Amino acid sequence: MTTKQIVLAARPNGTPILNDFRFEDIELDELQQGEVLLQGMYYSVDPYMRGRMNEGKSYVPPFELNKAIEGGVLATVLESKSDLFKTGDVVLGSLPWSEKMIASDKNLQKIESTVESLTYYLGILGMTGLTAYFGLMHIGKPKAGETVVVSGAAGAVGIVVGQIAKIHGARVIGIAGSDEKASLLKQEFGYDDVINYKTTGNIKNAIANLCPNGVDVYFDNVGGEISDAVIQNLNFHARIALCGQISLYNSTKIPLGPRIQPMLLTRSVLMQGFIISNFQKDFPEGIAQLSKWVNEGKLKFTETIIEGFDQLPAALLGLFKGENKGKMIVKA
Known part of the structure; x- marks a missing residue:
């Protein structure tokens, strides 16, 4: 054949x-x-x-x-x-x-x-949803009243991350690449606000304006200059779930960015990279919870x-x- x-x-x-x-x-x-x-x-x-x-x-x-x-x-x-x-x-x-x-x-x-x-x-019930679930819940650990920022927010993982954070009572700010995506995130997926990084002159200041009490959880899908801007707005004891670096995948050489270690040190920040297979033994738990939220209409x-x-x-x-x-x- x-x-x-x-x-x-x-x-x-x-x-x-x-x-x-x-x-x-x-x-x-x-x-x-x-x-x-x-x-x-x-x-x-x-x-x-x-x-x-x-x-x-x-x-x-x-x-x-x-x-x-x-x-x-x-x-x-x-x-x-x-x-x-x-x-x-x-x-x-x-x-x-x-x-x-x-x-x-x-x-x-x-x-x-x-x-x-x-x-x-x-x-949402496969690798995408599981990546969002375990990265946010096991590393980000959002609490009610905290501020969660998600880069690549209109991507497959970002859409799920924001909704799970909202289920846990967090305020959620997204970063995406168009006004259409920003509207979709706010109107369909419950994001409190969204920054269009392509039309925002100073992303660091835009984050500061939307997150006056600082960023408690950063779910990083993109890396690069966007992550540099978010990291400068981190709160004390913030958590960073390092999921992807799509802005750097096609780079032929590693760009030099800000030295982030002083910020992580002085604000007692946790940054942890992960891949979904780290949580393989817990997949049944993740699929069961995601399925429940989908069937209850809490996850779109x-x-x-x-x-x-x-x-x-x-x-x-x-x-x-x-x-x-x-x-x-x-x-x-």
Whole structure:
């Protein structure tokens, strides 16, 4: 059986371009015992994928040149030689960017949805929601009356972080890249106020004006100059959950920024980086709590769904231009 896949053709120098990807037709192997043949339905597109395009050691292995890129995929079982799955089952796994693929049943999770959309398992009930939940609750530890600032607030993680902080009685300020996103965050997701960093001349002063008592929790998705500005407004005993640094992912050299250690020291600030696999043993707890909030109407979510398997590379590049509202997903 022949299918189409997308491989990493070249390692990017700075911002990726479409020529860094290549489409290939491949022949699938015969199905073996314990394997299933899958048809891809929805493909998750995430900022961390940019780091995997680079060579070098990290918390996950880099993508291999001339091999299929992989990520979170919701797929349908077309044929099964597994005792765990039957034809027609919907499964979730870390799978190649391929229209069809063969996978071991050990690496798949059966999805029996009780929520409005299957795609929630790539977003609010998947890695996105879990990242927001554990980063905020285990590191940020927001308390009622505190001020939480979220950068990349209109992204898939940021939208969830702000709502969880509001559930716990915090005041929430977002930082996003357009007035449209700012309105969405305030009107749909309960943010108290939002700074458009593209039109705000002095972000440090804007944060100071909106956070007169200082910033107690900073959920950092972007790094760079935005984080420099937030850190200068931190309160005593503030907590920073270091989730992402998307403003720096395409840098060819590390930019020199302010020395933040004196601020962290003199204000007794905790800054902790994390990756979602740190909390793997607690995933059932996180999924149960997120599902409860979704079903109670306390957590809402938005997705940018792009049609067409061939659009996967363009969708990934779109993340770095801020083209997504919430979770970026490609529907095959």
